Amino acid sequence: MNRETRRRLTRELLDNAVKAPIDETHELLQRHGALRPGAGKLSSVVALSLGFLALLAVLAFHFPQYLTTPDLRHQYSIDVLRQLLLVALLVAGGMSLGNLVLGRQRNLNLVAFALVLAATALGGSRVPVGNFPDHTPYIGLDWFILDLLGSTLVFVVIEKLFPLYKGQTLFRAEWQTDLKHFAVNHFIVGLALLSVNFLLHHLFGWLVSSGFQQAVQHIAFVPQLLLCVLVADLAQYWTHRAYHEVPFLWRFHAVHHSVKTMDWLAGSRQHMLELMATRVCVLAPLYILGFSEAVMNGYILIVGFQAVFNHANVHLPWGPLKYLVVTPDFHHWHHASDEEAIDRNYAAHYAFLDHLFGTAVKSPKVFPEKYGVVGDYMPDGFVRQQLFPFRRK
Structure with a gap:
């Protein structure tokens, strides 16, 4: 096998190693229906979601003047948010790493763990926040993260405890469209x-x-x-x-x-x-x-x-x-x-x-x-x- 062939095979292996997890994650986001228990799918989804939100939170710590809502950032405690971010990173990292060790949903957990690593490499929960201007154009990224986490924890639990339609799944048809509405709003x-x-x-x-x-x-x-x-x-x-x-x-x-x-x-x-x-x-x-x-x-x-x-x-x-x-x-x-x-x-x-x-x-x-x-x-x-x-x- 000559050098050029080895390079080509190496490139293909690297492309597949990156492409497969991304493709599987994209496919997951297009699906709807119940998550089959025992296959690690639910814990993988939780790890992927928390890893993504944690990365967004780290970006909000880096650029608070552009990514946080003025009315909110004057109300909440930075120390409490740091602790929540640390917990999210630990949970997402632990779940994704555990699933990788057990060989469950390998590609999804590779993406989740990569998100945790990226958030950690960018400073994680220890990103310093100094003084910054208070009257800049902004995107309500903090409001999106906090409301999505809070609404999911509260209302999903209520729906599971007191359902009107007992067979209705969490990831029902067209949930992707409504999540986009939620984010943009x-x-x-x-x-x-x-x-x-x-x-x-x-x-x-x-x-x-x-x-x-x-x-x-x-x-x-x-x-x-x-x-x-x-x-x-x-x-x-x-x-x-x-x-x-x-x-x-x-x-x-x-x-x-x-x-x-x-x-x-x-x-x-x-x-x-x-x-x-x-x-x-x-x-x-x-x-x-x-x-x-x-x-x-x-x-x-x-x-x-x-x-x-x-x-x-x-x-x-x-x-x-x-x-x-x-x-x-x-x-x-x-x-x-x-x-x-x-x-x-x-x-x-x-x-x-x-x-x-x-x-x-x-x-x-x-x-x-x-x-x-x-x-x-x-x-x-x-x-x-x-x-x-x-x-x-």
């Missing part, structure tokens, strides 16, 4: 907040009365919070109803309704323009009324939880509470394509609004039979769904 948080704040100040600033706002802020915390949620839900109800009843607006809202399997990730599917427009319409009255900062923080926690929880694959015995607040059972009917569910159950927080305005679902059935838009005409894929409203009919 978090990454553009800076642009969204900037746009919303600009529109609020320029469109509604003239309506603000400092005396009236001070009177609102003097209301006790709990009744002020309940009032804040009510005002927001009234604005959301009529905005949401307009999306259904105005054909042009429906083309944007149909993206959200095109999801055919309901779970905690399903609520992330949303057109970016609808996301910003709805926030302006809902936040405008709150901005005008001038609710206190503590109340607004409470409202953000409530809307953040309900936006995910009400789409989740969860069923609980709600009793009379189902007539007062929006639950997953209530909101699932809104996403149903059953005839009696069309253009019903608009509220996001208070279910009694739909009963008050005559838009609550009335059906002898306990649960819907199918979800999605009638006719199933929405294309799959994040980019195609963002372009859908602008296509010719």
Whole structure:
């Protein structure tokens, strides 16, 4: 065997050693369905996910002025985040190395271990964070990482403990599309907040009365919070109803309704323009009324939880509470394509609004039979769904 042949064979071996793990990882990300127990697939997915998120977290430590959200980085503890990052690296590294030793899912775990090595080589949890400018353009990478981890840990557990559809898998069909929606919605948080704040100040600033706002802020915390949620839900109800009843607006809202399997990730599917427009319409009255900062923080926690929880694959015995607040059972009917569910159950927080305005679902059935838009005409894929409203009919 001559030298040129040996070089060629060496190059082919190296290419295959790199290409095979990447190809298998890409193939995994295209699949859906249940993970077969006992084959190391679940631990490999956990290791791969944690390794990827840990690498993103290290990058956020290196470039906090561009990759972290100002409102968040003033709240959380750097030391706690370092500890979480260290735990993620240890878990991902331990799982991937253990699977490699046992010969399970070798290619996937090679990629996971490579991600851990890359994150460690870049400084791991010991990346120094010095002073940096606070008013730079940014991507909400930290918000994406923390929310994805938190939502997965909390809502996946709830879905497994109290499932509405017991046979539904974690990696259901089209989960990849909804994860892209989830990521983009978090990454553009800076642009969204900037746009919303600009529109609020320029469109509604003239309506603000400092005396009236001070009177609102003097209301006790709990009744002020309940009032804040009510005002927001009234604005959301009529905005949401307009999306259904105005054909042009429906083309944007149909993206959200095109999801055919309901779970905690399903609520992330949303057109970016609808996301910003709805926030302006809902936040405008709150901005005008001038609710206190503590109340607004409470409202953000409530809307953040309900936006995910009400789409989740969860069923609980709600009793009379189902007539007062929006639950997953209530909101699932809104996403149903059953005839009696069309253009019903608009509220996001208070279910009694739909009963008050005559838009609550009335059906002898306990649960819907199918979800999605009638006719199933929405294309799959994040980019195609963002372009859908602008296509010719």
